[in-house]
Each structure stands twice: as C-alpha cells, then as structure tokens.
Amino acid sequence: MGLTKSEIFTDEQNQLSQLLKAMAHPARIAILQRILISNTCICGDLVEELGLAQATISQHLKELKTAGLIQGTIEGVSVCYCINPVTWKLMEKQLGAFLSAYKGEAHCC
Amino acid sequence: MGLTKSEIFTDEQNQLSQLLKAMAHPARIAILQRILISNTCICGDLVEELGLAQATISQHLKELKTAGLIQGTIEGVSVCYCINPVTWKLMEKQLGAFLSAYKGEAHCC
C-alpha cells in the first residue's frame, strides 16, 4: 500500500501520468513558462525570479529533466536549460488526443 | 517545508497545476478514458474493470470530482459520473495555450 500499482495500467496511461505529474506543480509550470517566454535557453536566474531556494529550484529542474520535458547543457560555469522538443511534441499529441476525446454532446448527469 | 508555497505563484499557475495533478495518476486517467469512451454515464463497473479496491476507486473519483473534472449524480442505488463540461473546456483552453507556447524553432542546447 502507498505505492501506485503501475503494472495494472497500460504503458500509455503510465507514460501520460508521468508527464502530467512532472508538470503538476506551480513552480515547475512557472519554470516552463519562463523557458517558453524567453524562447531561448535560460540559465540560473530562476532562483532570483521565483521565490524559492536554489536547492529547491535545482530539484524541480531535475524532475523536469528526468521526465524529459527539458534538457540542459553546461555552459562554462552555468547551465543552460531549454525545452526538449521530442518529449514536448509527444506530450502535445498524447494530451491533445486525450482531451479532444470529449465531445460535449451527451450530457447525462 | 513539505508544503507547496502556493502564495508565491499566480492563480493561473496554481489552478493549472491543480488540474494537472488531478489527472496525474494512471488510475484517474483510466477512469477518465472509460468515461470518455462510453460517452454516457457509467457507475461502479469501474471497480471490476480496473484492478483496484472499491475504496480506492471511490477515492480517485472524489479527487476528480473535487478538481471539477467530473460530476456525479445519484441514480437510485448507484452513482452516475460524467465529464464536467465547464472545467474540461477550461482545461483544454489553458493547457492548449500553455503547450502551444512552444515554437520549436530556436534549439539552443
């Protein structure tokens, strides 16, 4: 108990839930929005802009990276993050299919 | 510590993260997909179809309901769930705007 039973769900369901979980935190949404707005790589100015400690930001970045939503490269002494196009488009597709499956016709409740 | 600092983020960021969190579990994705496929209300056959205990399913349904993604009405002895159109469309819009903010041009990392 206390552990998600991944084995009883499909790979697609598990994969989508992982991506959603990675985004399901206001700090990580803020980070992604910040990356999207600048449209180019950003470095560690996130710590100043968001009101969280450096260790906390670093941890959120790691989660986004582990989920494959962003990628980072070392740029001298700092690190440069940007969107991972492959995963981002995959998610756009999967989520789009999922959300648009609702045809608002038959309201029954 | 251990508590998300909602107060430092915008209402939109908090709202979107709440919706995403509500969906970010394979069981809840499976439940939503089941509701979407049948296009009409379904009741407690979820317990048989997914491999989870009745208490667990009920809890997941409650979370989806609290997030506003589904709604339920009592139908005799059973309960009938379906998509909440208002929240669903709100999420489609918000998520769509968020995801499509990425223009895959400037790859820099």
Add this chain to the structure above:
DNA sequence: TATATTAATCGTATTATTGCAATGTATTAA
C-alpha cells in the same frame, strides 16, 4: 421489516513530495 446492493468514509500503513541548510563539485578569475 429484513436484507441485499452500491458507494462513501474512516483508520492505518506505506511511500512520495516539498523545501531548505549544508556540503560537494566544477569551472572561471585573480
């Protein structure tokens, strides 16, 4: 009324998440 049926709720054990101070690790600059 008594008894199923259906689903919500409670209690509990286990695991995950969040946040941060402290520390570690490279890289750059002096």
Add this chain to the structure above:
DNA sequence: TTAATACATTGCAATAATACGATTAATATA
C-alpha cells in the same frame, strides 16, 4: 594556487498521496 561563482547532491523534517480493510449510509427489493 586561491578564491569566487554556479549548480548539484545529500540529509533531514514536514506534509501529501496511495491503497485497502472495515465500517457506515442510503436506497432498493423480497
């Protein structure tokens, strides 16, 4: 070489999430 800069990691404490057995509440049926 030494000091500074920029992040990553580690370790810890607090809170949240997951899952389920047991119980409760409400409705339907015999």
